[in-house]
Amino acid sequence: MDTIAAYLERSGVSRRDFVTFCGKLMVAAPFGLAITNFLDVEAVAAEVGSARRPSIIWLHMQECTGCTETLLRPVAPDLATLLFDVISLDYHETVMAASGHDAEAALRDAMKQNDGKFVLVVEGSIPLKDNGKYLKIANQWGVDRVRDVAAHAAAVISIGSCASWGGVQSTGINPTGAVGVDQVIKTRPVVNIPGCPPNPYVLLGTVLQYAKTGTLPELDELKRPKFAYDRVIHDHCPRRPHFDAGRFAKQFGDSNHRQGWCLYQLGCKGPVTHAPCSTRHFNDVVDAWPIGIGAPCFGCTEAGVGYTLALHETVPIKRPMGPDTYPAVYAEGKGISPLATGLAGIVGGALVGAGLLASKKLDHITDTETKE
């Protein structure tokens, strides 16, 4: 198998484009990811370039293909090509040319070729209700198909909120019994990259990290890579100063909204939503993300928030921000000057002293002595 650098050279991809790509990767994962943990982009390019192209098998379950779309829709078409040059996408129902039995044969080949080494990416939730009969692909129930492929995979990545925790299909009465991949696959490491859609660089960063080092990035308790999901959108929101100053848009299109004020009152879920959106925008276009274009975050990455809370509902803020900037209930008063206490002491002492001296002086005067 080729290294990425060799493959790109052979494919005629310019080094400039690759370095640009690595730069974007650095921005997407400024820390927490081994392959980008360098000071300059050349070093990252060398690191990524020396990795072997990771083999990826991509399965679609109950989904809308939005996650795939976001991968295919950078503003510059060259970059889309580049993405598929960096990874070896061996099976992907949307982008591959083959169909029917040829396609299934390709899947078997890819599994056999990279048995135990490929990364399985699952897009979409898995229906479990009624033995999973709500999804059938290639004459196989969806859940069985994922289990079969995952049994040969090195690791599983759930891309999108549907694959991560059930997504839109799982809300309300959940008619198909949709669950996330990690509810089905227990024998392989699972990385959740929720989002509707998630940022493609998070997927690439995770995959390339695995390709280069054979390890997965550090995950949080919901199995999300920490380098992208460690903070809530609110923490890095460009509209945060408006929140801090109490400047809220009250209605869509009102003057506050047009001035770019905070969207919290319109129902923005940013304060509870762990996602990298506020720092990694979509499609390589600056400000191409919900809050950037004036739409409140709806909390797609968070189970129980996205697709569950109404769009206009506001959320409690669990983590008080900058607690030191809040006064305590009991505030501090003015201090006491030592000069003042000293003066009071001197005056008090003088009075007591004078009184005692005077009384000593008068001790000899009694009633009997000065009979009237």
Add this chain to the structure above:
Amino acid sequence: METDRRSLLKGIAAAATMTVVSTPALARERKKAPDDAVGLLYDATKCVGCKACVVKCKEAGDLPADIDGYGGGLYDAPEGLNESTRNVIQLVKDGDETAYVKKQCMHCIDPACVGACMMGALGKREFGIVSWDNNKCIGCRYCQVACPFGVPKFQWSKTSPRIVKCELCRDLLAEGKLPACVDACPRGAVIFGKREELLQIAHQRIDENKDLYVPKVYGETELGGTQVLYLSHLEFEKLGFRFSDDASVPETQQTVQHGIYKGFVAPLALYGLLGAVMFRNRKRDDQ
């Protein structure tokens, strides 16, 4: 000599009787909220600490920034209610639990500050709002001594100081607008309305979410009742509400004071008595 002492003690006892004995019988009635009483309902479980109300309150009152507090002189970050802050959000940390609490005038049903104020500069006026009159205040600060919530603030930095306190944006109310803090709140953590309706809402919220709330609406009866009501998930004492007696502060004081000065009868009677005794004494001396 014995008679001297006895008569003196008698005199003191007479004064004492006049001062105290008659008082319990005249215990002052507890006041009820005015019919048109409006107020705020603040729900600590809903507040997210955004301080929008603090900002808007300052704008509405045209109050200067307080850069002496937190923020190293860069930000308007008051440490509490003060001469440039009528409304403030404070943070309570209780172990892992946190709560925000909004502080402003409670607009008591029976306000201690109004009872204290010599010339009626502080008064309970339309809608039961406790407001301050620039023309009547001489700056004695008795209101500050009296207020159990520590609300009225004095402009210490000014040579022509005023009393600064929340007046429930009565100028905005007159224009048919909401108080600035209520208008600013992005979560409805503080709402405005008639006191009775707010009480109903508060009890409804407690009933619907018994696990969340402390089962009490602070201000319903505390210190004679207030027009600003509080709901919380933490005990109210932790939010800085130190007192929860049902009697208002002026109740005790006015019971005593009215007992002594009812109709000014006692002082006049004493005056007449003193004059008569002295007159008699002089007559006796003249003979």
Add this chain to the structure above:
Amino acid sequence: MTTYTDQSVPVPSPRVSGERVRVRGVSFNILLFFAAVAIALIIWRFVVGLGASTALSDGYPWGLWIAFDVVTGTALACGGYALALLVYIFNKGKYHPLVRPAVLTSALGYSIAGLSVMIDVGRPWLAWKLPIKFWTWNLNSVLLEVALCIMAYTVVLWIELTPAFLEKFKDDAEWPRLRAFARKALPVFDKALIWILALGLLLPTMHQSSLGSLMLLAGPRLHGLWSTAFLPLFYLVTCLAMGYAIVVIESSFSAIAFGRKPAMRILNRLGTFAAWGTLLFVALRFIDLAIKGRLPLLARFNLYSALFWAETLLFVVPFVILLTKKNNASLGSLLRAAMLVALAGALYRFDTFLVAFDPGPGWHYFPSVSEQLITIGLVALELAIYVAVVKNFPILSGEQNVQAHHD
């Protein structure tokens, strides 16, 4: 026998008629120096405002000027009230010689208190409204009652003192018109004074008790050991005790400063009154605490219980001193006892107004240097005026010169 203007008592003028009295000396100049410092600081206070010139805060809006100058100061100026009560109501004419110096001290004390209030209030230029715009009075306000009573009583005290000035002018005013006026006015005063004097008894009864009522409105912020509906009674009793004590103190210092012979028998009796007053107060206080079930507060070891016990001790010790002497205490022990009573009363007032007043955690107060210097200066001014008046007008008339005795 009792008279109201001293006309009938042959009053030895403190000096030979027509001779200029030398008032100024080293100690008098020191008093004037402190007074000048205070006046400069008062001007500064009005230039920079209260925040910069005092340690007052929103937590402790009242400080030294209220707790000492007004509340303690007027209680210490109750000598006139306490003696007038004895002389005019209980018809004890023998105390009469002490009345004039006591009334002078009272008049000065109340005037200084009034001046302090004008320095302390934030908007004194509106204070004129207080006695005039009666239609805006809040009759529930204790402070209003105190303010009006103190204003009125200050006027009453100066009227009570007027005969002393008229007597002087009657004999040797440099202007014949003034002399003629004094001669005409004196009998009028004698007739009218009885109702003024009755007012002079009523007003302090009202406002001295109300000074205690002031802190009723501090409500739950006042510590349980001090907070009681009996505050007005306690303040009345202690102010009387302090009034008698201050007469003793004044006579003692007159004895030292002017070589006057003190009326020991009378002073002994006054000391006894003061002692019984304090004992009454202490007893009432414990009974009140017992009824309220607050005695356990005393067993706790903290600042409050310590201060309460200190007050109690200060009130009880003079009682013990005076009763063990069996009405024959030396002026020295009388002075010590009286000073203890004054100190006890002062501590009780400071505790009620400052220490036991708890505006909440985080607030502190200790009077700033300028606050203290202004208070000291005002007291110095009071003493200076006292000395000047006493040396020029028939005030200490009843006491004989003990110059010979004085070594």
